Each structure stands twice: as structure tokens, then as C-alpha cells.
Amino acid sequence: MSETPIIQVRQLTKTYRVGDVDVQALRGVDLEVSRGEFIAVVGTSGSGKSTLFNILGGLTPPTSGSVHINGRDLSHMTNAERTNLRKDTVGFVFQKYNLLPTLSAEDNIKIVKYIGGHDTEFDAPFKEVLNLLGIADRLKHKPRALSGGQQQRVAIARAIVNRPAILLADEPTGNLDSQNSAAVLKLLKDLNERLGQTILMITHDEEAAAYSHRRVHMRDGQLL
Amino acid sequence: MILTLVGVSNGTLHESARRARGTGADIFFRPPGTSVLSSLSSSPMSDKLPAILANEPHVVLATGTIVQPLELFDSITGFDMDQFAKMSGGFRFVQGGLPVQDTDLIVDEPYAREKHLQVGSTLNLISHQWRVSGIYLPGKAARICVKLAVLQDFTGNPHRLSQIYLKIDDPDRAQAVVDALRAKYPGYQIYTMEYFTSMLSVNNLGLLRNFTYVVIGIAMIVGFIVVFMAMYTAVLERTREIGILKAVGSSSGLILSMLMRETLLLAILGTVLGILLTYFTQWLMLHVVPNSLVQETVYAWWPIAAGVAIVGALIGAIIPGIKAVRQDATEALSYE
């Protein structure tokens, strides 16, 4: 099982069309990730990191090349199939936490369970995860009553509640101070080590990248 | 708003009908060429006529009045106080009593409340100074009453009447008596009180009906636009939230159905609130302008108003909603 990579990307390109101008965000990316890896993607702003993640997570379709996640080919999926992929195979964590402002932390997590077609009660292992994340006692609060670090930890809980095969974190510490950053990074590492969660994380920060097993560098739409 | 308008127009008419019944008369006698409903006629009937009519078979009592319109909805009515008292059972005074002096007048309670009148207060109407001699319970044909002869004099119509009320021995035979009178006095407008009051409903009043429809139509369009715009901006502001829902894997159909359910709930709550508001305006009108407008609760319009609110809200929500679920999740997420 661990022989086949969980993510397999071949000659992936993505071209955005902005008016009459083509922006080549990705120019032939090759990447393999094994189950249980914790990978940091590092690179300057505009190098195409977020674009790669959005394609891996099925938020945008690729222009050419192939992307296999858990053995399924993304490049031939319809919109609805990619939506289904996000439901159970991929979890997202964003730089701007992207919690629903009108729902409590708990309901932000539960609505994702509901969307995923699961019972909305938290099971014992997940309650342990909430303890690990240190937000078990903050669940009744609305996002605006939580600190940035707490919001990001709720967002991580939301991203893994449906037990996705991979967790994609796009600059998860970009809005956090160094103390909260360290806490969130340590949590990601814990999740990776304890649950075997496969994690891909984008970061600017070499220090953050040090938490990962492996770093890949990106420049001008290509991995070095 | 729609409910308030419908309520006001219905209520004002029903109030008129109620007052007309309060005269105790069974038959209504008017000069030729006047409309059934206007009380604004000139006064071309002789005041000999009531005495003649009183001798007709079955007629027990006949009393003439003269009506002088004032500005807006008000008018001042001249009564033969004794005759009218016999017919209607008399005014029931809460303060003071019947006019004694020629320049005495009596008003009903809501009018007194609105104009802050007491017994002994003076007021100026049709260029004469009047003194209030009594305030009576409402529902007696008119709101401002003076002696018949005085009003005939002041308006330059001596010995003239604008309408005559008849009381007959058996109210069930009113229609038969009306038919007989019509044959004998061709051209005169003669109606049973029942017919008259039935005319006083919104649907039978051509001009007022059209006016009401226009006003209600405008209210419906404005109401629709307001609800539509409110929902449109509300959903547009939530484009980002819709992007989040897409990013965590909800399908477009699920997002739209959640949006619709929420909108429906909101529209129903809004309608209930609007209905409660009509009770408030009703109360307001009763206490601030009791004399001119009477608002009724028109239950038949509740579903119509609710329909306008719900349809407006759903259309207002679905347009930006579809726009938001169609666009790329990443774009929706970057919406500020």
C-alpha cells in the first residue's frame, strides 16, 4: 500500500487567462508524495505554490499534465467529482482561516461533517484530536471571539474531521505571531506523527519548513 | 405596508357604514342627480318633504338633515335634534348635552380627542365661531352636528335639505316601502339602509377602489424591490462564505438549498414582523388621528403580502447565490 504514492503529479501546467494575457503559473511540475509524509513547499511569492495546491485540492482544474490522488486521476474529473474529492480526500487550511463567521467553532467543524455525509457527533478519537489542538474548551465561541492561533487550530480540526487522505496547508502560519506559529506547526507535526496524516504545507519561512520531513522548492512555476 | 394601506381603506369605509347604521333609520331619501355615496350634495329638497313622507304608509318617522362638507374627510351636519333623537334613540353624551344656543355644536368623542375639545371649547368652522355644548359616543351618523335651521341659514340654504332619513314600522319591509316610494317620487334616490351600507365597501367604490389598487400596486412593487435588494446584497456579501463551503466539499445544490431554506425562514419572519407592525400602525392611527382614518386588519391580504416578501427574497437570494456557486471556489474565496 505504501508503495504507491498518495500524490503523483506529472508534467502539470496551469495557465490563467487574464484578459488577453496568458499567465503561466505552473510550467511542468513533477511531484510524488508518499503516504504519511510531511512536506514543506517553499518559494517566493508568485512562484505558483498556491496554484499547485488549488489543483491538488480540486479547487481549479489543471491545464495539462496528470494528477493522481489516491490513485484517482483529477485531470479528467468534472466539477462535481472534484467537489466530492474535497469532501473526503483532501482537507484545506488557508492563511486566512476561512471559518464561517456566523457559526460557532463547533458548528464550523460539524457542518463539514454534515457536508461529508457523516453523523455530526464527534467520536472519541476526534475528541482527543480536539484536546491535542487545545480548542476543546473554546468550541462554543464564534470565530471572532477567538485569537488568530485558535481560529487556525479550529480550521485544522475542520480540515481533518472527515479523515482526508491529505491535508493541504497554504501558509497556515502566515497571519500568526511566532508563538502561535510554533504551536500550530508543532500540532501539524503531532498530527503527522500520531495519526500518520499526510501533510503538504506551503511556507515562506525556513524555520517553519524545518518541522517537515522534506522540502521542495518552487520557482517560476517549476519545482527545483 | 401593504397590509396597512388595505386596512386603512377598508376600515375607513366600514366606519362610515357603521355610522350610517347608527342613525336608526331604515330608508335613505336623497334628491335626484346625486351619487349614492356622496354626502356633498347641494341641498335642493324642500324641508316640507319630511312631513309629507311621514304620511306615507308604514313610515313612522321622517327627519331631514343638511350636510356641509369641510376640508378633507370631515363634514358638518345639521339635524332636527328632537326628531333625530326619536329615530336613533338619541345621542349618548359623555360630556355636556344637546345644543342650546344657535351657535352650539356637538361632536363625537374621537373628534373631540383628536382636536382636544372640551365642553365649552370654541372652534371656527365655515367662518363662524362655535361653542362645543356636548361630546357624544361615536357611531351616530355624523361627527359634527349642529341645529338644522342654523346650518341652513349659515350655508344660505334656508328650508332646504340634503337628505332625509325615514324610519318605518317594520324594518323587514324596507325594500317594499322603497319600491313604493320610488314609484311615487320618480328621480329621487331612495335606498334601504342595508343597500347603502353594502355600497360602502372598497370594492363598490370605483374611484377609491382604483386609487387603492394603484397605491397597493406601488406598495407591492416597492416592497418587492426592497426585499429583493436586501437579499441580493446580503447574499453578495456572503460570496466568500459560499466559497468556503465549496472548498470544504459542498455541492452547488446543497449550498443553494441551504441558502433557500435560510431565505425562506427570513422572509417568513419578516412577514410576521410586518403583520405585527400593522397592529402598531392601527393603534397609532386610533390614538393620533382617530377622526380621519380607520384601519382594519384585512386577513385576506396576509398571504399576498407574505407571497410578495417570499418571492422577492427568494429571487433576490438565488441570483447572487447561483453566481457565487458557479464561480471558481478560489475566486469566491478571494472575494472581500
Ligand SMILES: Nc1ncnc2c1ncn2[C@@H]1O[C@H](COP(=O)(O)OP(=O)(O)O)[C@@H](O)[C@H]1O
Ligand atoms: N485566479 C488567478 N487568475 C489569474 N492569475 C492568477 C490567479 N491565481 C494566481 N495567478 C497568478 O499565477 C501566479 C502564481 O500565483 P500563486 O500560485 O498564487 O503563487 P504563490 O502562492 O506562490 O504566491 C502569479 O503570477 C499569480 O499572479
Ligand SMILES: [Mg+2]
Ligand atoms: Mg500563495
